Amino acid sequence: MNLDDELFLASRVALAGLCFYAALVGWRMGMGYTSRPDHRFRGLAGAALMVLVGLLHLGSGLDEGIRKAGIRVELINWVWLAVDFLVPLFFLRMAHAFAARDRLEAELAEAAAHDPLTGLPNxxxxxxxxxxxxxxxxxxxxxxxxxxxxxxxxxxxxxxxxxxxxxxxxxxxxxxxxxxxxxxxxxxxxxxxxxxxxxxxxxxxxxxxxxxxxxxxxxxxxxxxxxxxxxxxxxxxxxxxxxxxxxxxxxxxxxxxxxxxxxxxxxxxxxxxxx
The missing domain is CATH 3.30.70.270 (Reverse transcriptase/Diguanylate cyclase domain)
Known part of the structure; x- marks a missing residue:
């Protein structure tokens, strides 16, 4: 296995790890929605998708880095690898946006149900x-x-x-x-x-x-x-x-x-x- 193969394999493993981390974020987010089944499904479905994508990249990396060892990694493969990194990053960005929106909704609901002067429920x-x-x-x-x-x-x-x-x-x-x-x-x-x-x-x-x-x-x-x-x-x-x-x-x-x-x-x- 040459340096090119090692770098490609390491990149695929890193991408798989990022996908698994995104899956963990999605799972935690989904499990946090005890009273919102639609939001819960969204988070858990996203987590399952990220696990699947991570496994695919891990398998693809092993195939490229081990079974095809010695064969030059084409430039297009590096390009697609870079594009693939955008998938878990986009998922994490969307999870952050959803979490921020949910916090804002909770704050607005709390404000709507409380008297701003005394802090007591209105x-x-x-x-x-x-x-x-x-x-x-x-x-x-x-x-x-x-x-x-x-x-x-x-x-x-x-x-x-x-x-x-x-x-x-x-x-x-x-x-x-x-x-x-x-x-x-x-x-x-x-x-x-x-x-x-x-x-x-x-x-x-x-x-x-x-x-x-x-x-x-x-x-x-x-x-x-x-x-x-x-x-x-x-x-x-x-x-x-x-x-x-x-x-x-x-x-x-x-x-x-x-x-x-x-x-x-x-x-x-x-x-x-x-x-």
Missing amino acids: RMGFARLAEAALARAARQGQPSVAVMLDIDHFKSVNDGWGHAAGDTLLKGVARAAQGAIRREDALGRVGGEEFALVLPGLTPSEALPLVNRLREAITEIVPHPGAPARRLTLSAGIAAIESSDVLALERGFQAADQALYAAKEGGRDQARIAG
């Missing part, structure tokens, strides 16, 4: 969390409650100290609420100063002391952004969610919203149970 994102929490509770035969939580006199904060102070207050309440709820609870910002919760595994009477502790914890943690001497207060409405379907969830929050209104009318800084 109305759309909260609906998904609430439905999931309800489904888990239903599977375990547990009740669930809907809670509407509202910052008292929030308009006076915006009017008296500016919207920057109101934003600071909203972010503080969101952080405090996140730290005070249970792991299985769902929390979201669904309005200007309104926050919604689903508390699985509780009846309204059982949820009442928990909601009151939540309100008190927020009051203790979050200072008034414009007048530290003033005490921040919150009102809440609580209602049972009768079943795990979407309509029951909507009815539960309508009842909780009415209970919240009653708490506001009753003097604020309190929680009321619907009905």
Whole structure:
């Protein structure tokens, strides 16, 4: 085997190795799509194709470098070898582009489901969390409650100290609420100063002391952004969610919203149970 044969064989082996690496990238990409069968098939099919191409180049290299040892490697063979290198490189470039696109789609979906100010799920994102929490509770035969939580006199904060102070207050309440709820609870910002919760595994009477502790914890943690001497207060409405379907969830929050209104009318800084 002369130097020409050795170089050609080494080049074919390197090309086969590049194909196998591209196959590994495609396989990992395909296996990562647990909820997208079309994307999963695309990645695994590409991986299988790259394995096949790699085996063909490996076999072709062995044939050219060993069985045809001593026969001069023509220039056209080197040209085709260079062209063949473009196949796995193109596959890797496409895999990178698909991965970047998928990351962007995930980021956009995440942004669309979250409130940019507080980082909490917005109305759309909260609906998904609430439905999931309800489904888990239903599977375990547990009740669930809907809670509407509202910052008292929030308009006076915006009017008296500016919207920057109101934003600071909203972010503080969101952080405090996140730290005070249970792991299985769902929390979201669904309005200007309104926050919604689903508390699985509780009846309204059982949820009442928990909601009151939540309100008190927020009051203790979050200072008034414009007048530290003033005490921040919150009102809440609580209602049972009768079943795990979407309509029951909507009815539960309508009842909780009415209970919240009653708490506001009753003097604020309190929680009321619907009905």
